[in-house]
Amino acid sequence: MDKLKIAIVVLNYNGRKDTLECVQSLAKVKKENFLVETIVVDKRISPFIIKAFKMYSKGDIRLNKVTSFLARNKIITNKSKRLRTDRTNQILKNTFYFGLFKYDGEVYEGRHDPIISKQLFDEVQNVFKTRNHGWQKA
Secondary structure, X not given: OOOEEEEEEEEEOOOHHHHHHHHHHHHOOOOOOEEEEEEEEEOOOHHHHXXXXXXXXXXXXXXXXXXXHHHHOOOEOOOOOEOOHHHHHHHHOOHHHHOXXXXXXXXXXXXXXXXXXXXXXXHHHHHHXXXXXXXXXX
């Protein structure tokens, strides 16, 4: 029997403690017949994520500057550490921010409100392409 795929989106408005309690309670649900992924959306950081996309989309700054911007605004890892540049890279390549999410190897359109436009996402991806392949044109 195929397992039913469920994605649970948790909006975080009340801080880390309440969100952690919510996610822990979801982990206790029996999942023999389900594949469950929990996605936590922290509304507090949304403005900073939007700004990070806009900053990088211009193509005139490096990823480490975006990482520093996120650190100054207390965007940190789950273990309360500063983000590394490779994590900033993952954030800027994450389709979840414009409305798609990957689950169990497949891509789905989310029912969540995207925080950036597909156009802004594509602009950022074009900056990555330009920077990653510029050396090959020489």
